[in-house]
């Protein structure tokens with residue numbers, strides 16, 4: 073077997089996002105496998121032909137992020153946009169079950185109900201392994217609701233891309249921003265993507281923690297992994313609790329500040345620390361938490377009715393948002409773009425520091441991903457020189473010590 077040069081480069085730089093695209097278009101030569109400490113990574117078992125190698129090199133988000141929708145507005149920190157608002161699903165049960173305001177799920181349900189799409193490709197809890205994720209097909213509102221909520225552990229939503237594209241009908245896709253970027257990039261080589269995927273949704277993404285992080289939550293909750301029947305990371309309220317439910321029906325729970333802040337955020341994979349587009353700039357619509365929080369971005373309240381930040385980024389995204397508002401499926405109020413930084417301070421800080429982190433990679437002679445058109449330089453101009461220097465030196469020190 074001849075190893076794929078692209079996958080070898082990605083592995084050398086620890087740049088994989090775990091999106092699964094290489095498996096999805098690899099014709100069986102690549103599969104995704106769980107690797108320590110709990111990230112999904114590609115495993116190659118046969119030589120890739122030239123077309124497949126080229127396809128992976130052109131769309132793998134570990135090596136290239138270089139396209140974004142053209143929109144009337146573009147912000148260095150928050151990406152392209154037609155409109156910015158806050159809102160929620162009018163279905164109270166969905167709003168409660170979902171991660172923030174249920175905006176993503178309500179738009180998916182609306183797209184199914186109106187026939188814009190025949191099915192949705194989305195990620196939810198693995199029915200067999202309750203701590204893990206599985207990507208599958210939802211064909212009705214009940215299935216969309218069952219998959220609602222954020223799952224802070226590895227997902228590879230594109231790992232079966234060729235299979236989804238070969239199925240009859242059109243579909244909506246939900247993924248992390250890097251998954252959506254990979255799918256947009258794939259559209260340049262595979263015309264089926266634009267023909268069959270009229271709607272791509274993403275959420276703002278602080279990064280994918282390892283499965284080891286989830287096991288630490290269980291340890292702290294005093295629940296044995298073998299006892300877990302279901303596991304929620306949040307949702308079922310806003311922000312909701314990380315909740316482990318045992319086979320006997322009893323459950324233990326932990327606040328979002330403890331589960332994400334104390335545990336999961338410290339287990340995030342390396343690539344996420346140099347992510348240039350964690351706000352879903354390539355999506356038709358991106359959603360996030362519309363909460364006012366502290367410096368680290370945690371909500372300044374215990375529990376409330378959920379509220380999503382929603383950014384329509386393309387004409388298609390604006391059209392479905394408008395249609396969902398008109399049909400009464402969601403309520404949306406406009407928001408000034410300058411408000412987002414108060415809701416997402418950690419996202420803003422990371423974006424402003426990407427350039428200095430890329431410089432650290434170059435100095436350490438590590439592979440440097442190619443980011444184009446995502447405002448990395450413009451974002452860096454908004455950061456003080458002191459903060460840039462600290463970010464550069466901090467990453468360089470960790471790279472040299474092998475602790476990045």
Ligand SMILES: Cc1cc2nc3c(=O)[nH]c(=O)nc-3n(C[C@H](O)[C@H](O)[C@H](O)COP(=O)(O)OP(=O)(O)OC[C@H]3O[C@@H](n4cnc5c(N)ncnc54)[C@H](O)[C@@H]3O)c2cc1C
Nearest residue numbers: 170171172173174175176177195221223227277278360361
């Ligand atoms: C790893 C991760 C990091 C996040 N980081 C941030 C952040 O920094 N800032 C912020 O505001 N919000 C973040 N979120 C998103 C946030 O939690 C909400 O998803 C967002 O507010 C949208 O809420 P909603 O109620 O509209 O979504 P819902 O209606 O609950 O829909 C959520 C959708 O996300 C999909 N999904 C859930 N987990 C995964 C996964 N692991 N991989 C792929 N698809 C998945 C589900 O299939 C569902 O369609 C993160 C979510 C995840 C999974």
Ligand code: SF4
Nearest residue numbers: 088089091092094132
């Ligand atoms: S980022 Fe995606 S396409 Fe690239 S190597 Fe990782 S799983 Fe494959």
Ligand code: SF4
Nearest residue numbers: 249250277279344347
């Ligand atoms: S932070 Fe960026 S690279 Fe990491 S999972 Fe989220 S979108 Fe992908």
